[in-house]
Amino acid sequence: MSRNFGKTVNEAVKPLSWLIGHWKSIKAEGVYPTIEPFSYCEEMVFESIGQPLLNYTSRTWHPEKGNPMHLESGFLRINPGTNNIAFMIAHNFGVTSLEEGVVTNTTLKCKSTxxxxxxFARDPPVLALEREFKLVENGNLEITVYMETSKTPLTQHLKALYEKM
Known part of the structure; x- marks a missing residue:
């Protein structure tokens, strides 16, 4: 399948254009009070196909064993003429989330609504998610994800640094 990576970008999506492309983790770590800290590898794609949204896919794998860990896919939509965004994601562990927020320059912040x-999804239930995407030095992308479950208040869960492929 051919990737279009921003060759056709809807005018409404211009504030998100810094995210368009194929990203691969340089360093990715997870922590949470109920599990052991872990490392992971990830590839993400934000793709424009000319609509006022970006298609999104993400896959993670274990850095030593190479086995798949987590998959997500969805859409990052912008309300045309504004900096308001909605991030709709389906997760392979049985959860869907709608996160809303804003994009300002090269930072995007959103939280679940x-x-x-x-x-029959695994317990404990996820109750809230928050994400921050930031373009940092050398054109790298930094993402921090916070999660709340029925057993743990909103806490940082993932932090990763990516380079564009």
Whole structure:
């Protein structure tokens, strides 16, 4: 499949154009009070196909074993003429999330407004998510993800640094 990576960018998506492309983690770590700290590898794609949104896919794998860990796909939509965004994501562990926020220059911040889960998804239920995307030095991308479950208040869960491929 051919990737278009921003060759056709809707005018509304211009504030998000710094995210368009294929990103690979340089360093990615997870922490949470209920689990052991861990490292992971990730590739993400934000792709423009000419609509007022970006298509999004992400896959992670174990750095030593190479086995898949987590998959996500969805859409990052912008309200045309504003800096308001909505990030709609389906996670392979049985959760969907709608996160809303704003993009300002080369920073995007969003937090969940709706989270749904399949009836047989693993416990504890995720109750809230927050993300921050930041373009940092050398054109790298830094992402921090916070998560709240029924057992743990909102806490930093993931922090990763990516380079554009």
């Amino acid at each position: 709706h989270i749904s889960r399949m009836t």
